Amino acid sequence: MASCVRTLLKGGYLLTSRTPRVCHLPARSYAPARAQKKKEVKKEVEKEVKKEKRVIDDSARHKPYGLTAWAPVDDVYVARFYPRPVLAPAVALLRLKLYQELDATAPDQPVYIDLKLDMKLEKKKTVDAFVSTVQLPHSFSTGLNTVAVFTENPEQAQVAREQGAQFVGGPELVEQILEDEVSADFYISVPEMLPKIVPLKNKLRKKFPKSKRGSVGVNIPKMMAMFKTGFEYQVEKDCYVRTQIATLDMPTEHILANVKSILTDVCSHRPAEYGPFIERSILASHTSEALRFSSQEILQPPPADKS
Incomplete structure:
Protein backbone atom coordinates (compact mmCIF):
# COMPACT_ATOMS: atom_id res chain seq x y z
CA MET A 1 0.00 0.00 0.00
CA ALA A 2 1.46 3.30 -1.08
CA SER A 3 1.75 6.22 1.27
CA CYS A 4 2.51 9.85 0.79
CA VAL A 5 5.34 11.50 2.59
CA ARG A 6 5.08 15.01 3.78
CA THR A 7 8.15 16.87 4.81
CA LEU A 8 7.83 19.73 7.23
CA LEU A 9 10.49 22.11 8.39
CA LYS A 10 9.80 23.33 11.84
CA GLY A 11 12.30 24.71 14.29
CA GLY A 12 15.20 23.38 12.29
CA TYR A 13 14.00 19.80 12.53
CA LEU A 14 12.94 17.55 9.72
CA LEU A 15 9.65 15.86 10.48
CA THR A 16 8.18 13.13 8.38
CA SER A 17 4.80 11.45 8.75
CA ARG A 18 3.28 8.62 6.87
CA THR A 19 -0.43 8.75 6.20
CA PRO A 20 -1.95 5.36 5.28
CA ARG A 21 -4.12 5.13 2.26
CA VAL A 22 -7.71 4.10 2.99
CA CYS A 23 -8.90 1.12 0.95
CA HIS A 24 -12.61 0.33 0.71
CA LEU A 25 -12.94 -3.47 0.62
CA PRO A 26 -16.27 -5.27 0.23
CA ALA A 27 -17.80 -6.72 3.45
CA ARG A 28 -17.66 -10.48 3.87
CA SER A 29 -21.15 -11.91 3.43
CA TYR A 30 -20.49 -15.43 4.66
CA ALA A 31 -19.48 -17.04 7.96
CA PRO A 32 -16.11 -18.67 8.29
CA ALA A 33 -16.06 -22.41 8.15
CA ARG A 34 -16.02 -23.98 11.59
CA ALA A 35 -12.92 -25.89 12.33
CA GLN A 36 -13.70 -29.56 12.50
CA LYS A 37 -12.82 -31.24 15.75
CA LYS A 38 -10.98 -34.43 15.60
CA LYS A 39 -13.21 -37.32 16.36
CA GLU A 40 -12.31 -38.89 19.63
CA VAL A 41 -11.84 -42.55 19.33
CA LYS A 42 -13.77 -44.21 22.10
CA LYS A 43 -11.83 -46.92 23.68
CA GLU A 44 -13.81 -49.98 24.41
CA PRO A 85 -19.55 -79.27 63.99
CA VAL A 86 -22.81 -80.25 62.32
CA LEU A 87 -25.01 -81.88 64.94
CA ALA A 88 -28.03 -84.10 64.74
CA PRO A 89 -31.24 -82.07 65.25
CA ALA A 90 -32.11 -83.80 68.52
CA VAL A 91 -28.59 -83.27 69.87
CA ALA A 92 -28.71 -79.57 68.96
CA LEU A 93 -31.99 -79.13 70.85
CA LEU A 94 -30.67 -80.96 73.90
CA ARG A 95 -27.68 -78.64 73.95
CA LEU A 96 -29.93 -75.58 73.79
CA LYS A 97 -31.90 -76.86 76.76
CA LEU A 98 -28.66 -77.57 78.64
CA TYR A 99 -27.33 -74.07 77.95
CA GLN A 100 -30.56 -72.61 79.32
CA GLU A 101 -30.21 -74.56 82.57
CA LEU A 102 -26.54 -73.63 82.99
CA ASP A 103 -27.18 -69.94 82.29
CA ALA A 104 -30.36 -69.86 84.42
CA THR A 105 -32.24 -67.96 81.71
CA ALA A 106 -35.95 -67.96 80.92
CA PRO A 107 -37.17 -71.48 80.08
CA ASP A 108 -39.85 -70.22 77.69
CA GLN A 109 -37.48 -68.24 75.47
CA PRO A 110 -38.04 -68.51 71.71
CA VAL A 111 -36.23 -71.00 69.48
CA TYR A 112 -35.17 -69.75 66.05
CA ILE A 113 -34.23 -71.47 62.83
CA ASP A 114 -31.84 -69.91 60.31
CA LEU A 115 -31.64 -71.39 56.81
CA LYS A 116 -29.45 -70.47 53.88
CA LEU A 117 -30.98 -71.53 50.56
CA ASP A 118 -29.46 -72.33 47.18
CA MET A 119 -31.73 -70.26 44.92
CA LYS A 120 -30.05 -71.26 41.63
CA LEU A 121 -31.95 -72.93 38.83
CA GLU A 122 -30.91 -73.83 35.29
CA LYS A 123 -28.69 -71.34 33.45
CA LYS A 124 -29.06 -67.87 35.01
CA LYS A 125 -32.52 -68.37 36.49
CA THR A 126 -33.11 -68.28 40.23
CA VAL A 127 -35.97 -69.00 42.59
CA ASP A 128 -37.87 -65.83 43.43
CA ALA A 129 -37.99 -64.79 47.07
CA PHE A 130 -41.24 -66.15 48.47
CA VAL A 131 -43.62 -65.78 51.38
CA SER A 132 -45.32 -68.92 52.62
CA THR A 133 -47.83 -69.97 55.25
CA VAL A 134 -47.59 -73.35 56.93
CA GLN A 135 -49.55 -75.19 59.58
CA LEU A 136 -47.24 -76.04 62.47
CA PRO A 137 -48.10 -79.32 64.23
CA HIS A 138 -47.57 -77.68 67.63
CA SER A 139 -48.34 -73.98 67.85
CA PHE A 140 -46.28 -71.83 70.21
CA SER A 141 -48.52 -68.74 70.04
CA THR A 142 -51.56 -68.37 72.26
CA GLY A 143 -53.80 -66.18 70.09
CA LEU A 144 -55.36 -66.64 66.65
CA ASN A 145 -54.56 -64.62 63.56
CA THR A 146 -56.95 -61.90 62.41
CA VAL A 147 -58.34 -62.59 58.93
CA ALA A 148 -60.16 -60.28 56.52
CA VAL A 149 -62.32 -61.77 53.75
CA PHE A 150 -63.25 -59.96 50.53
CA THR A 151 -66.63 -61.06 49.16
CA GLU A 152 -69.92 -59.51 48.10
CA ASN A 153 -71.92 -62.72 48.32
CA PRO A 154 -74.10 -62.68 51.47
CA GLU A 155 -73.90 -66.47 51.84
CA GLN A 156 -70.11 -66.49 51.58
CA ALA A 157 -69.92 -63.59 54.03
CA GLN A 158 -72.04 -65.52 56.52
CA VAL A 159 -69.79 -68.59 56.18
CA ALA A 160 -66.69 -66.44 56.71
CA ARG A 161 -68.11 -64.94 59.90
CA GLU A 162 -69.04 -68.38 61.20
CA GLN A 163 -65.47 -69.55 60.56
CA GLY A 164 -64.05 -66.69 62.64
CA ALA A 165 -63.26 -63.93 60.13
CA GLN A 166 -62.94 -60.59 61.92
CA PHE A 167 -63.59 -58.44 58.83
CA VAL A 168 -65.86 -59.33 55.89
CA GLY A 169 -66.96 -57.06 53.06
CA GLY A 170 -66.61 -55.82 49.51
CA PRO A 171 -65.68 -52.36 48.19
CA GLU A 172 -66.56 -50.77 51.53
CA LEU A 173 -63.92 -52.93 53.23
CA VAL A 174 -61.37 -51.78 50.63
CA GLU A 175 -62.04 -48.15 51.55
CA GLN A 176 -61.66 -48.89 55.26
CA ILE A 177 -58.28 -50.55 54.66
CA LEU A 178 -57.06 -47.64 52.53
CA GLU A 179 -58.01 -45.24 55.33
CA ASP A 180 -56.17 -47.38 57.94
CA GLU A 181 -59.39 -48.17 59.77
CA VAL A 182 -58.96 -51.94 59.35
CA SER A 183 -55.82 -54.06 59.64
CA ALA A 184 -55.47 -57.85 59.67
CA ASP A 185 -52.76 -60.51 59.72
CA PHE A 186 -54.06 -62.21 56.57
CA TYR A 187 -56.34 -61.23 53.69
CA ILE A 188 -58.27 -63.76 51.60
CA SER A 189 -60.59 -63.17 48.67
CA VAL A 190 -62.95 -64.88 46.28
CA PRO A 191 -61.92 -64.70 42.58
CA GLU A 192 -64.75 -62.29 41.68
CA MET A 193 -63.37 -59.63 44.01
CA LEU A 194 -59.82 -59.50 42.63
CA PRO A 195 -60.44 -56.67 40.10
CA LYS A 196 -62.08 -54.58 42.83
CA ILE A 197 -59.25 -54.90 45.36
CA VAL A 198 -56.45 -53.89 42.96
CA PRO A 199 -56.08 -50.48 44.72
CA LEU A 200 -54.85 -52.39 47.78
CA LYS A 201 -51.76 -53.81 46.05
CA ASN A 202 -49.41 -51.07 47.21
CA LYS A 203 -51.03 -51.02 50.64
CA LEU A 204 -50.95 -54.73 51.41
CA ARG A 205 -47.88 -55.63 49.33
CA LYS A 206 -46.92 -59.20 50.24
CA LYS A 207 -50.20 -59.72 52.10
CA PHE A 208 -52.22 -59.08 48.94
CA PRO A 209 -54.36 -62.17 48.15
CA LYS A 210 -52.78 -64.50 45.58
CA SER A 211 -53.89 -67.85 44.30
CA LYS A 212 -50.28 -69.08 44.47
CA ARG A 213 -50.31 -68.59 48.24
CA GLY A 214 -53.72 -70.17 48.63
CA SER A 215 -55.43 -66.94 49.70
CA VAL A 216 -57.74 -66.77 46.66
CA GLY A 217 -60.51 -69.33 46.21
CA VAL A 218 -64.12 -70.25 46.80
CA ASN A 219 -63.56 -72.74 49.62
CA ILE A 220 -63.73 -70.22 52.44
CA PRO A 221 -63.79 -72.77 55.32
CA LYS A 222 -60.56 -74.36 54.05
CA MET A 223 -58.82 -71.00 53.64
CA MET A 224 -59.99 -69.84 57.06
CA ALA A 225 -58.68 -73.01 58.70
CA MET A 226 -55.33 -72.39 57.01
CA PHE A 227 -54.82 -68.73 57.81
CA LYS A 228 -56.58 -68.51 61.17
CA THR A 229 -53.95 -70.72 62.79
CA GLY A 230 -51.27 -70.59 60.06
CA PHE A 231 -47.67 -69.52 60.56
CA GLU A 232 -46.07 -67.21 58.01
CA TYR A 233 -42.40 -66.94 57.09
CA GLN A 234 -40.52 -65.33 54.21
CA VAL A 235 -37.18 -65.31 52.41
CA GLU A 236 -35.01 -62.36 53.45
CA LYS A 237 -31.95 -60.91 51.70
CA ASP A 238 -32.45 -63.12 48.64
CA CYS A 239 -31.64 -66.49 50.24
CA TYR A 240 -32.19 -66.54 54.02
CA VAL A 241 -35.08 -67.78 56.14
CA ARG A 242 -34.95 -66.61 59.76
CA THR A 243 -37.99 -67.22 61.93
CA GLN A 244 -39.17 -68.50 65.28
CA ILE A 245 -40.42 -72.08 65.33
CA ALA A 246 -41.07 -72.88 69.01
CA THR A 247 -40.28 -72.05 72.61
CA LEU A 248 -37.54 -73.84 74.52
CA ASP A 249 -39.87 -75.26 77.18
CA MET A 250 -41.79 -77.29 74.59
CA PRO A 251 -41.03 -81.04 74.38
CA THR A 252 -38.17 -81.94 72.06
CA GLU A 253 -40.47 -84.05 69.89
CA HIS A 254 -42.80 -81.09 69.34
CA ILE A 255 -39.95 -78.77 68.37
CA LEU A 256 -38.56 -81.34 65.94
CA ALA A 257 -42.00 -81.74 64.38
CA ASN A 258 -42.19 -77.97 63.81
CA VAL A 259 -38.69 -77.98 62.32
CA LYS A 260 -39.66 -80.75 59.92
CA SER A 261 -42.81 -78.89 58.89
CA ILE A 262 -40.82 -75.73 58.08
CA LEU A 263 -38.08 -77.60 56.19
CA THR A 264 -40.58 -79.59 54.14
CA ASP A 265 -42.48 -76.47 53.14
CA VAL A 266 -39.28 -74.60 52.23
CA CYS A 267 -38.04 -77.43 50.00
CA SER A 268 -41.38 -77.51 48.15
CA HIS A 269 -40.52 -74.17 46.47
CA ARG A 270 -37.80 -75.66 44.26
CA PRO A 271 -37.81 -78.87 42.18
CA ALA A 272 -35.86 -81.68 43.82
CA GLU A 273 -34.00 -82.39 40.56
CA TYR A 274 -31.70 -79.41 41.24
CA GLY A 275 -30.27 -81.00 44.35
CA PRO A 276 -30.47 -79.97 48.01
CA PHE A 277 -32.23 -76.64 48.47
CA ILE A 278 -30.90 -75.96 51.98
CA GLU A 279 -27.19 -75.17 52.12
CA ARG A 280 -26.92 -74.45 55.84
CA SER A 281 -29.27 -74.85 58.80
CA ILE A 282 -28.89 -73.39 62.29
CA LEU A 283 -30.86 -73.67 65.52
CA ALA A 284 -30.54 -71.09 68.29
CA SER A 285 -32.42 -69.84 71.31
CA HIS A 286 -32.71 -66.27 72.49
CA THR A 287 -29.68 -66.42 74.81
CA SER A 288 -27.57 -69.27 73.42
CA GLU A 289 -25.04 -69.66 70.65
CA ALA A 290 -26.05 -70.83 67.19
CA LEU A 291 -25.72 -74.56 66.53
CA ARG A 292 -25.53 -76.05 63.07
CA PHE A 293 -27.61 -79.15 62.47
CA SER A 294 -28.13 -81.57 59.60
CA SER A 295 -31.39 -80.80 57.81
CA GLN A 296 -31.09 -83.95 55.71
CA GLU A 297 -31.55 -86.12 58.80
CA ILE A 298 -35.05 -84.67 59.17
CA LEU A 299 -35.99 -84.54 55.49
CA GLN A 300 -34.45 -87.91 54.58
CA PRO A 301 -33.93 -89.93 57.76
CA PRO A 302 -31.62 -92.94 57.39
CA PRO A 303 -33.41 -96.26 56.93
CA ALA A 304 -33.82 -98.30 60.08
CA ASP A 305 -31.82 -101.49 60.41
CA LYS A 306 -33.96 -104.59 59.94
CA SER A 307 -31.56 -106.81 61.81
Missing part, protein backbone atom coordinates in the same frame (compact mmCIF):
# COMPACT_ATOMS: atom_id res chain seq x y z
CA VAL A 45 -13.92 -50.51 28.11
CA GLU A 46 -13.28 -54.07 28.90
CA LYS A 47 -15.93 -55.47 31.15
CA GLU A 48 -14.62 -56.82 34.37
CA VAL A 49 -15.36 -60.48 34.55
CA LYS A 50 -16.44 -61.43 38.04
CA LYS A 51 -14.73 -64.52 39.15
CA GLU A 52 -17.09 -67.06 40.58
CA LYS A 53 -16.28 -68.28 44.02
CA ARG A 54 -14.61 -71.63 43.61
CA VAL A 55 -15.80 -74.29 45.97
CA ILE A 56 -12.87 -76.40 47.07
CA ASP A 57 -13.60 -80.01 47.91
CA ASP A 58 -11.20 -80.80 50.72
CA SER A 59 -13.01 -83.87 52.01
CA ALA A 60 -10.13 -86.12 50.91
CA ARG A 61 -7.45 -84.03 52.63
CA HIS A 62 -6.00 -84.70 56.05
CA LYS A 63 -7.26 -81.29 57.21
CA PRO A 64 -9.47 -78.51 55.82
CA TYR A 65 -7.90 -75.59 54.00
CA GLY A 66 -6.91 -72.82 56.41
CA LEU A 67 -7.72 -74.83 59.54
CA THR A 68 -5.72 -76.92 61.95
CA ALA A 69 -7.57 -80.24 61.75
CA TRP A 70 -10.96 -81.76 61.17
CA ALA A 71 -11.66 -82.13 64.89
CA PRO A 72 -9.87 -81.10 68.09
CA VAL A 73 -8.10 -83.76 70.14
CA ASP A 74 -8.57 -81.97 73.45
CA ASP A 75 -11.43 -80.43 75.42
CA VAL A 76 -9.81 -76.99 75.36
CA TYR A 77 -9.18 -75.51 71.91
CA VAL A 78 -9.60 -72.34 69.84
CA ALA A 79 -12.86 -72.76 67.95
CA ARG A 80 -11.87 -70.71 64.89
CA PHE A 81 -9.10 -73.18 64.03
CA TYR A 82 -11.56 -76.04 63.49
CA PRO A 83 -14.69 -76.45 61.34
CA ARG A 84 -17.97 -75.92 63.14
Whole structure:
Protein backbone atom coordinates (compact mmCIF):
# COMPACT_ATOMS: atom_id res chain seq x y z
CA MET A 1 0.00 0.00 0.00
CA ALA A 2 1.46 3.30 -1.08
CA SER A 3 1.75 6.22 1.27
CA CYS A 4 2.51 9.85 0.79
CA VAL A 5 5.34 11.50 2.59
CA ARG A 6 5.08 15.01 3.78
CA THR A 7 8.15 16.87 4.81
CA LEU A 8 7.83 19.73 7.23
CA LEU A 9 10.49 22.11 8.39
CA LYS A 10 9.80 23.33 11.84
CA GLY A 11 12.30 24.71 14.29
CA GLY A 12 15.20 23.38 12.29
CA TYR A 13 14.00 19.80 12.53
CA LEU A 14 12.94 17.55 9.72
CA LEU A 15 9.65 15.86 10.48
CA THR A 16 8.18 13.13 8.38
CA SER A 17 4.80 11.45 8.75
CA ARG A 18 3.28 8.62 6.87
CA THR A 19 -0.43 8.75 6.20
CA PRO A 20 -1.95 5.36 5.28
CA ARG A 21 -4.12 5.13 2.26
CA VAL A 22 -7.71 4.10 2.99
CA CYS A 23 -8.90 1.12 0.95
CA HIS A 24 -12.61 0.33 0.71
CA LEU A 25 -12.94 -3.47 0.62
CA PRO A 26 -16.27 -5.27 0.23
CA ALA A 27 -17.80 -6.72 3.45
CA ARG A 28 -17.66 -10.48 3.87
CA SER A 29 -21.15 -11.91 3.43
CA TYR A 30 -20.49 -15.43 4.66
CA ALA A 31 -19.48 -17.04 7.96
CA PRO A 32 -16.11 -18.67 8.29
CA ALA A 33 -16.06 -22.41 8.15
CA ARG A 34 -16.02 -23.98 11.59
CA ALA A 35 -12.92 -25.89 12.33
CA GLN A 36 -13.70 -29.56 12.50
CA LYS A 37 -12.82 -31.24 15.75
CA LYS A 38 -10.98 -34.43 15.60
CA LYS A 39 -13.21 -37.32 16.36
CA GLU A 40 -12.31 -38.89 19.63
CA VAL A 41 -11.84 -42.55 19.33
CA LYS A 42 -13.77 -44.21 22.10
CA LYS A 43 -11.83 -46.92 23.68
CA GLU A 44 -13.81 -49.98 24.41
CA VAL A 45 -13.92 -50.51 28.11
CA GLU A 46 -13.28 -54.07 28.90
CA LYS A 47 -15.93 -55.47 31.15
CA GLU A 48 -14.62 -56.82 34.37
CA VAL A 49 -15.36 -60.48 34.55
CA LYS A 50 -16.44 -61.43 38.04
CA LYS A 51 -14.73 -64.52 39.15
CA GLU A 52 -17.09 -67.06 40.58
CA LYS A 53 -16.28 -68.28 44.02
CA ARG A 54 -14.61 -71.63 43.61
CA VAL A 55 -15.80 -74.29 45.97
CA ILE A 56 -12.87 -76.40 47.07
CA ASP A 57 -13.60 -80.01 47.91
CA ASP A 58 -11.20 -80.80 50.72
CA SER A 59 -13.01 -83.87 52.01
CA ALA A 60 -10.13 -86.12 50.91
CA ARG A 61 -7.45 -84.03 52.63
CA HIS A 62 -6.00 -84.70 56.05
CA LYS A 63 -7.26 -81.29 57.21
CA PRO A 64 -9.47 -78.51 55.82
CA TYR A 65 -7.90 -75.59 54.00
CA GLY A 66 -6.91 -72.82 56.41
CA LEU A 67 -7.72 -74.83 59.54
CA THR A 68 -5.72 -76.92 61.95
CA ALA A 69 -7.57 -80.24 61.75
CA TRP A 70 -10.96 -81.76 61.17
CA ALA A 71 -11.66 -82.13 64.89
CA PRO A 72 -9.87 -81.10 68.09
CA VAL A 73 -8.10 -83.76 70.14
CA ASP A 74 -8.57 -81.97 73.45
CA ASP A 75 -11.43 -80.43 75.42
CA VAL A 76 -9.81 -76.99 75.36
CA TYR A 77 -9.18 -75.51 71.91
CA VAL A 78 -9.60 -72.34 69.84
CA ALA A 79 -12.86 -72.76 67.95
CA ARG A 80 -11.87 -70.71 64.89
CA PHE A 81 -9.10 -73.18 64.03
CA TYR A 82 -11.56 -76.04 63.49
CA PRO A 83 -14.69 -76.45 61.34
CA ARG A 84 -17.97 -75.92 63.14
CA PRO A 85 -19.55 -79.27 63.99
CA VAL A 86 -22.81 -80.25 62.32
CA LEU A 87 -25.01 -81.88 64.94
CA ALA A 88 -28.03 -84.10 64.74
CA PRO A 89 -31.24 -82.07 65.25
CA ALA A 90 -32.11 -83.80 68.52
CA VAL A 91 -28.59 -83.27 69.87
CA ALA A 92 -28.71 -79.57 68.96
CA LEU A 93 -31.99 -79.13 70.85
CA LEU A 94 -30.67 -80.96 73.90
CA ARG A 95 -27.68 -78.64 73.95
CA LEU A 96 -29.93 -75.58 73.79
CA LYS A 97 -31.90 -76.86 76.76
CA LEU A 98 -28.66 -77.57 78.64
CA TYR A 99 -27.33 -74.07 77.95
CA GLN A 100 -30.56 -72.61 79.32
CA GLU A 101 -30.21 -74.56 82.57
CA LEU A 102 -26.54 -73.63 82.99
CA ASP A 103 -27.18 -69.94 82.29
CA ALA A 104 -30.36 -69.86 84.42
CA THR A 105 -32.24 -67.96 81.71
CA ALA A 106 -35.95 -67.96 80.92
CA PRO A 107 -37.17 -71.48 80.08
CA ASP A 108 -39.85 -70.22 77.69
CA GLN A 109 -37.48 -68.24 75.47
CA PRO A 110 -38.04 -68.51 71.71
CA VAL A 111 -36.23 -71.00 69.48
CA TYR A 112 -35.17 -69.75 66.05
CA ILE A 113 -34.23 -71.47 62.83
CA ASP A 114 -31.84 -69.91 60.31
CA LEU A 115 -31.64 -71.39 56.81
CA LYS A 116 -29.45 -70.47 53.88
CA LEU A 117 -30.98 -71.53 50.56
CA ASP A 118 -29.46 -72.33 47.18
CA MET A 119 -31.73 -70.26 44.92
CA LYS A 120 -30.05 -71.26 41.63
CA LEU A 121 -31.95 -72.93 38.83
CA GLU A 122 -30.91 -73.83 35.29
CA LYS A 123 -28.69 -71.34 33.45
CA LYS A 124 -29.06 -67.87 35.01
CA LYS A 125 -32.52 -68.37 36.49
CA THR A 126 -33.11 -68.28 40.23
CA VAL A 127 -35.97 -69.00 42.59
CA ASP A 128 -37.87 -65.83 43.43
CA ALA A 129 -37.99 -64.79 47.07
CA PHE A 130 -41.24 -66.15 48.47
CA VAL A 131 -43.62 -65.78 51.38
CA SER A 132 -45.32 -68.92 52.62
CA THR A 133 -47.83 -69.97 55.25
CA VAL A 134 -47.59 -73.35 56.93
CA GLN A 135 -49.55 -75.19 59.58
CA LEU A 136 -47.24 -76.04 62.47
CA PRO A 137 -48.10 -79.32 64.23
CA HIS A 138 -47.57 -77.68 67.63
CA SER A 139 -48.34 -73.98 67.85
CA PHE A 140 -46.28 -71.83 70.21
CA SER A 141 -48.52 -68.74 70.04
CA THR A 142 -51.56 -68.37 72.26
CA GLY A 143 -53.80 -66.18 70.09
CA LEU A 144 -55.36 -66.64 66.65
CA ASN A 145 -54.56 -64.62 63.56
CA THR A 146 -56.95 -61.90 62.41
CA VAL A 147 -58.34 -62.59 58.93
CA ALA A 148 -60.16 -60.28 56.52
CA VAL A 149 -62.32 -61.77 53.75
CA PHE A 150 -63.25 -59.96 50.53
CA THR A 151 -66.63 -61.06 49.16
CA GLU A 152 -69.92 -59.51 48.10
CA ASN A 153 -71.92 -62.72 48.32
CA PRO A 154 -74.10 -62.68 51.47
CA GLU A 155 -73.90 -66.47 51.84
CA GLN A 156 -70.11 -66.49 51.58
CA ALA A 157 -69.92 -63.59 54.03
CA GLN A 158 -72.04 -65.52 56.52
CA VAL A 159 -69.79 -68.59 56.18
CA ALA A 160 -66.69 -66.44 56.71
CA ARG A 161 -68.11 -64.94 59.90
CA GLU A 162 -69.04 -68.38 61.20
CA GLN A 163 -65.47 -69.55 60.56
CA GLY A 164 -64.05 -66.69 62.64
CA ALA A 165 -63.26 -63.93 60.13
CA GLN A 166 -62.94 -60.59 61.92
CA PHE A 167 -63.59 -58.44 58.83
CA VAL A 168 -65.86 -59.33 55.89
CA GLY A 169 -66.96 -57.06 53.06
CA GLY A 170 -66.61 -55.82 49.51
CA PRO A 171 -65.68 -52.36 48.19
CA GLU A 172 -66.56 -50.77 51.53
CA LEU A 173 -63.92 -52.93 53.23
CA VAL A 174 -61.37 -51.78 50.63
CA GLU A 175 -62.04 -48.15 51.55
CA GLN A 176 -61.66 -48.89 55.26
CA ILE A 177 -58.28 -50.55 54.66
CA LEU A 178 -57.06 -47.64 52.53
CA GLU A 179 -58.01 -45.24 55.33
CA ASP A 180 -56.17 -47.38 57.94
CA GLU A 181 -59.39 -48.17 59.77
CA VAL A 182 -58.96 -51.94 59.35
CA SER A 183 -55.82 -54.06 59.64
CA ALA A 184 -55.47 -57.85 59.67
CA ASP A 185 -52.76 -60.51 59.72
CA PHE A 186 -54.06 -62.21 56.57
CA TYR A 187 -56.34 -61.23 53.69
CA ILE A 188 -58.27 -63.76 51.60
CA SER A 189 -60.59 -63.17 48.67
CA VAL A 190 -62.95 -64.88 46.28
CA PRO A 191 -61.92 -64.70 42.58
CA GLU A 192 -64.75 -62.29 41.68
CA MET A 193 -63.37 -59.63 44.01
CA LEU A 194 -59.82 -59.50 42.63
CA PRO A 195 -60.44 -56.67 40.10
CA LYS A 196 -62.08 -54.58 42.83
CA ILE A 197 -59.25 -54.90 45.36
CA VAL A 198 -56.45 -53.89 42.96
CA PRO A 199 -56.08 -50.48 44.72
CA LEU A 200 -54.85 -52.39 47.78
CA LYS A 201 -51.76 -53.81 46.05
CA ASN A 202 -49.41 -51.07 47.21
CA LYS A 203 -51.03 -51.02 50.64
CA LEU A 204 -50.95 -54.73 51.41
CA ARG A 205 -47.88 -55.63 49.33
CA LYS A 206 -46.92 -59.20 50.24
CA LYS A 207 -50.20 -59.72 52.10
CA PHE A 208 -52.22 -59.08 48.94
CA PRO A 209 -54.36 -62.17 48.15
CA LYS A 210 -52.78 -64.50 45.58
CA SER A 211 -53.89 -67.85 44.30
CA LYS A 212 -50.28 -69.08 44.47
CA ARG A 213 -50.31 -68.59 48.24
CA GLY A 214 -53.72 -70.17 48.63
CA SER A 215 -55.43 -66.94 49.70
CA VAL A 216 -57.74 -66.77 46.66
CA GLY A 217 -60.51 -69.33 46.21
CA VAL A 218 -64.12 -70.25 46.80
CA ASN A 219 -63.56 -72.74 49.62
CA ILE A 220 -63.73 -70.22 52.44
CA PRO A 221 -63.79 -72.77 55.32
CA LYS A 222 -60.56 -74.36 54.05
CA MET A 223 -58.82 -71.00 53.64
CA MET A 224 -59.99 -69.84 57.06
CA ALA A 225 -58.68 -73.01 58.70
CA MET A 226 -55.33 -72.39 57.01
CA PHE A 227 -54.82 -68.73 57.81
CA LYS A 228 -56.58 -68.51 61.17
CA THR A 229 -53.95 -70.72 62.79
CA GLY A 230 -51.27 -70.59 60.06
CA PHE A 231 -47.67 -69.52 60.56
CA GLU A 232 -46.07 -67.21 58.01
CA TYR A 233 -42.40 -66.94 57.09
CA GLN A 234 -40.52 -65.33 54.21
CA VAL A 235 -37.18 -65.31 52.41
CA GLU A 236 -35.01 -62.36 53.45
CA LYS A 237 -31.95 -60.91 51.70
CA ASP A 238 -32.45 -63.12 48.64
CA CYS A 239 -31.64 -66.49 50.24
CA TYR A 240 -32.19 -66.54 54.02
CA VAL A 241 -35.08 -67.78 56.14
CA ARG A 242 -34.95 -66.61 59.76
CA THR A 243 -37.99 -67.22 61.93
CA GLN A 244 -39.17 -68.50 65.28
CA ILE A 245 -40.42 -72.08 65.33
CA ALA A 246 -41.07 -72.88 69.01
CA THR A 247 -40.28 -72.05 72.61
CA LEU A 248 -37.54 -73.84 74.52
CA ASP A 249 -39.87 -75.26 77.18
CA MET A 250 -41.79 -77.29 74.59
CA PRO A 251 -41.03 -81.04 74.38
CA THR A 252 -38.17 -81.94 72.06
CA GLU A 253 -40.47 -84.05 69.89
CA HIS A 254 -42.80 -81.09 69.34
CA ILE A 255 -39.95 -78.77 68.37
CA LEU A 256 -38.56 -81.34 65.94
CA ALA A 257 -42.00 -81.74 64.38
CA ASN A 258 -42.19 -77.97 63.81
CA VAL A 259 -38.69 -77.98 62.32
CA LYS A 260 -39.66 -80.75 59.92
CA SER A 261 -42.81 -78.89 58.89
CA ILE A 262 -40.82 -75.73 58.08
CA LEU A 263 -38.08 -77.60 56.19
CA THR A 264 -40.58 -79.59 54.14
CA ASP A 265 -42.48 -76.47 53.14
CA VAL A 266 -39.28 -74.60 52.23
CA CYS A 267 -38.04 -77.43 50.00
CA SER A 268 -41.38 -77.51 48.15
CA HIS A 269 -40.52 -74.17 46.47
CA ARG A 270 -37.80 -75.66 44.26
CA PRO A 271 -37.81 -78.87 42.18
CA ALA A 272 -35.86 -81.68 43.82
CA GLU A 273 -34.00 -82.39 40.56
CA TYR A 274 -31.70 -79.41 41.24
CA GLY A 275 -30.27 -81.00 44.35
CA PRO A 276 -30.47 -79.97 48.01
CA PHE A 277 -32.23 -76.64 48.47
CA ILE A 278 -30.90 -75.96 51.98
CA GLU A 279 -27.19 -75.17 52.12
CA ARG A 280 -26.92 -74.45 55.84
CA SER A 281 -29.27 -74.85 58.80
CA ILE A 282 -28.89 -73.39 62.29
CA LEU A 283 -30.86 -73.67 65.52
CA ALA A 284 -30.54 -71.09 68.29
CA SER A 285 -32.42 -69.84 71.31
CA HIS A 286 -32.71 -66.27 72.49
CA THR A 287 -29.68 -66.42 74.81
CA SER A 288 -27.57 -69.27 73.42
CA GLU A 289 -25.04 -69.66 70.65
CA ALA A 290 -26.05 -70.83 67.19
CA LEU A 291 -25.72 -74.56 66.53
CA ARG A 292 -25.53 -76.05 63.07
CA PHE A 293 -27.61 -79.15 62.47
CA SER A 294 -28.13 -81.57 59.60
CA SER A 295 -31.39 -80.80 57.81
CA GLN A 296 -31.09 -83.95 55.71
CA GLU A 297 -31.55 -86.12 58.80
CA ILE A 298 -35.05 -84.67 59.17
CA LEU A 299 -35.99 -84.54 55.49
CA GLN A 300 -34.45 -87.91 54.58
CA PRO A 301 -33.93 -89.93 57.76
CA PRO A 302 -31.62 -92.94 57.39
CA PRO A 303 -33.41 -96.26 56.93
CA ALA A 304 -33.82 -98.30 60.08
CA ASP A 305 -31.82 -101.49 60.41
CA LYS A 306 -33.96 -104.59 59.94
CA SER A 307 -31.56 -106.81 61.81
